[in-house]
Amino acid sequence: MQNLVTVFGGSGFVGSQAVRYLAKAGWRVRVAVRNPSLAHTMRLLGDVGQVDVVQANVRDLPSVERALAGATAALNLVGVLYETGRQGFQAVQVKGAENVAVAAKAQGVERVVHVSAIGADPQSPSKYARTKAEGEAAVRAVHPDAAIARPSVVFGVGDRFFNKFAAMAQFAPALPLIGGGHTRFQPVFVGDVGRALAKIVVDPASAGQTFELAGPATYSFRELMEAMMAETQQRRLLVPVPWPAARVLGGLFDLGAFLVPPPVTADQVEALRTDNVAGGGHPGLADLCVTPTTLEAVLPTYLYRYRKGGQYADQEQRALAGL
Template sequence: MQDLVTVFGGSGFVGSQVVRALARAGYRVRVAVRQPARAHDLLLLGDVGQIQVVQANIRNMASVARALDGAQACVNLVGVLYESGRQKFMTLHTMGARNVAQAAREAGVRRMVQISAIGADPDGASKYARTKAEGEAAVREILPEAVILRPSIVFGPEDDFFNRFAAMAVLSPALPLIGGGKTRFQPVYVGDVARAVAAAVADPAAAGQTYELGGPAVLTFRQILEMVLSQTQRRRFLVPLPFPVARMIGKACGLLAMTPIAPPLTADQVEQLRVDNVADPALPGLEALGVRPTAVESVLGTYLYRYRKGGQFAEPPEAPPIGATLA
């Protein structure tokens, strides 16, 4: 069995797949999470004793240092899509990333993979984009050899994007085309992101590099919603929603962040939708890490079927969804 890799935030949607990929590659994996009791199912992703779950909070340097004790590499996946309580963008994306990098350097851990996001920009309109960029800068300042991975929207069985609109299509007669639905995305499969992380940990040539991870197709927001409707076999109106109106709705929905209910939209997310979420061709991507991108069409039906009438017993879509006019 190979080196020990500490994974911060390994119990989430992407994190659990990263833990699985690292275990399959033969690494010992220490999963550092705030609530270990909710992460013990991760132990089943590897051989007996290969995966360990420990308590750590990246806001607390002492717990980060304990989680890195004896590790040869680390991965930081901690992030939030909206602010709630003490889970703030600045606290987690910027200060948390700095804490992990600082503790890694002090522990002699030189291989670090920082998960950021396409669109990370110190001058971005959204706080999410700015704090992601600040986190990258903090990590690179402390560990210049760290690897930064920026995925586009990540899809898979537990994603928060395709599932959200599929669930909305079940209940609502219309879906919102925020900003007219022209924003472009390059959806990337969660399994591909996980394999990219494992490759970045293993490959010395990846040190100091920044990768932008996107799938094989670039889709507009309208095309994505059409694809969701096709896969869920729902006919719904696609209603254009101007950015100013969407922002007001996002502000109102953002009040849900003070409750246990996740807001369907926030004003900060509307700002993110103003900018295309597509990989920069000037930067290396999945292929540079030896990962062949997975097409979104080949995976969506394996989990969006549950939103069809009849669920798993419903007939699958007959025609490719892209370009179909369902509104």
């Protein structure tokens, strides 16, 4: 265990999987997070002493420098889905990404891996997508050999996509289909993303490359909502919402973003105008020797909890049928 990688945002949904696979690869892992007291369980993802947790905020360059001291590699997963206070798109996804690259360069860190997103585009009407692209450019300007990873929508236990809409369907009589629900996605399993990121960090040949991490199939937003409802055994109306009305709806949800996570924001509505699928011009999971896991294989393992009766729903139905 001689190699040391600092993983910024390593306690998150995707980050914890990357930490797990990096530890399996025999690397020492330093998990850099804003609040270490909330990430103490990360040490259980490796052998005794293999995983450590330190305080760092990508918006604060000195803390980033301390977190990278003695590191061989840096993996930055920090990002925000919507803006709250100082956690803004520009501050986190551009300046924060630049801080990691600058500190890594100054510390002599050999490998830098930056996690962006499929759909990153400097010309996008979505501020999220624009700043993802600007973050990539900022990292490459400082560290040209940095590897970029662009995941599609990530699913799995604890995701913010299927869990969000399944929770909404528990009390809402209908679910909105933004723009008619035609936007296409290529969802990717969180375990596959974690395994891929670990391979990118470990392999020196990944330097300077951009990877698109997407699943084995594409679905429209409507199809994803139908798949979710099939697993949760919920019947809800799927109501198409035209783009102008969706922007207004997102703007209203923006007003409460400081209190609760919004179901959709005005900026996310803009992002939904563009399909979230791999372009095919960059290497992907197959090039990293990662076999993509299907959506159908994973959704039943965690969406059952939204059924009436939870994991025992099927048994209740059989009992009622007299079987």
